[in-house]
């Protein structure tokens with residue numbers, strides 16, 4: 001049986017090889033990104049000079065605990081490299097993200113980033129996106145309306161719950177997990193979702209990744 005956590009770790013070790021002194025580095029969220037932040041912490045301990053920009057309060061806390069200097073995103077004009085995870089990816093580098101509900105900040109960081117590196121275990125690679133439902137972050141006020149628009153687009157959505165209550169994102173919004181089945185044209189669906197009033201952001205990341213480093217048993221494969 002595959003050791004998926006080890007595959008994430010191997011991908012993280014490979015990804016940090018892209019970091020150089022004096023770069024601004026985006027710190028992703030989730031278990032794969034956690035491996036990368038731990039690796040970055042080691043490099044910083046050994047003298048690497050970087051400035052981190054976090055995609056969630058969890059990543060921020062972890063970075064701080066490891067001595068990685070971080071700044072608010074508003075104080076940088078661009079980010080050199082970001083290392084983040086994904087819930088699904090295709091070989092043409094489209095992604096579904098947001099399983100950990102951090103997609104909004106992750107997409108803002110990715111959009112400011114010159115080289116977005118995605119790290120993943122081998123279970124995340126798919127031929128077509130869509131087995132993993134698309135997280136859609138919505139303002140609470142609009143959640144019913146957005147649900148109806150998702151149905152008109154041919155999908156069905158469910159508000160993500162935690163302990164029986166709607167999960168609130170760091171920005172105080174709801175997440176609708178939207179099932180469209182397998183998605184032959186993710187760029188088209190991404191545009192349609194972005195057009196719905198009340199949608200803050202969604203987890204389809206189209207052409208934002210420069211490369212995906214996938215752990216594969218005891219080695220890694222890079223898609224770029």
Ligand SMILES: O=C(CO)[C@H](O)[C@H](O)COP(=O)(O)O
Nearest residue numbers: 030031032085098099100102
């Ligand atoms: O998008 C994310 C969080 O919003 C994560 O990057 C994604 O869910 C992958 O997580 P993991 O590395 O734990 O499998």
